[in-house]
Amino acid sequence: MEAVDRFFEAYVKYWTMYDHESLLHFLDCLDSLEEKLQETSDVTLQIFAEYVPLDAVRRYWHVHEDMTRRIGLAKSVDVPGIHTDLPYVCLMDSKTLEEVIEEIDEEYREEDRQTIDETIHCYGDIVNIGHLIFNIASLAMNLLVQHGIEGTSRDYALAKEIMQWDPERSKPLTFSGWLEGDPGLVCGVMTQLYGQSRGDDTQLHQDV
Numbered sequence: 001m002e003a004v005d006r007f008f009e010a011y012v013k014y015w016t017m018y019d020h021e022s023l024l025h026f027l028d029c030l031d032s033l034e035e036k037l038q039e040t041s042d043v044t045l046q047i048f049a050e051y052v053p054l055d056a057v058r059r060y061w062h063v064h065e066d067m068t069r070r071i072g073l074a075k076s077v078d079v080p081g082i083h084t085d086l087p088y089v090c091l092m093d094s095k096t097l098e099e100v101i102e103e104i105d106e107e108y109r110e111e112d113r114q115t116i117d118e119t120i121h122c123y124g125d126i127v128n129i130g131h132l133i134f135n136i137a138s139l140a141m142n143l144l145v146q147h148g149i150e151g152t153s154r155d156y157a158l159a160k161e162i163m164q165w166d167p168e169r170s171k172p173l174t175f176s177g178w179l180e181g182d183p184g185l186v187c188g189v190m191t192q193l194y195g196q197s198r199g200d201d202t203q204l205h206q207d208v
Contacts, residue, residue, distance in 0.1 A: 001150075004033065006029050008153065008155050010026040011026055023133075027055075027057065030058070031055060033045065033140070043143065043149070045136070045139075049118060053100075053115070053120055059103065072089075073091075074089055074197035075087050075089070076088070077193060084177065090129050091128055091197065092127050097120070123190040124187040126190045131175050132177075138163045138174055
């Protein structure tokens, strides 16, 4: 299916380029894949909680172009005492997240707010959704293969290999994405990392 190939090509491009343009393209391809699956196969990605915050961010982004300056993309720094299973983060501040939620259709807003609260990671005023990007792709891969829907592109094959998809696995590969350590240290690092990734003058030090 062409939509499958486009989605995983966008996924691989995002992790290769790791910039705002490739992120928005990935989110658009996620939406397109969802529409195509419902149209042709009666399959939906909305069964995954990760879909809700990512789709909300996509919708908001298309109306508010300044979202590019409000999302920080970074690789977690190597700070003693902080551990994570997924070092790549996609950050925004809590005010931006609230604005994203407030633009969800009122009929679904409170239910979606609960889902978003359960899936994102908060560190003080900084929110991380980086783990959702990998996990939605892995969950989608698993769902597609279960329904016999496969891509044919090189990037699809590469993504499948990266995700270590194996028919013998009981669950698809996912990451928690949590940064673990002293709460004050973690929050301080994430705040400075967010500022640094957005081009602020803040410098990231290990003695935060």
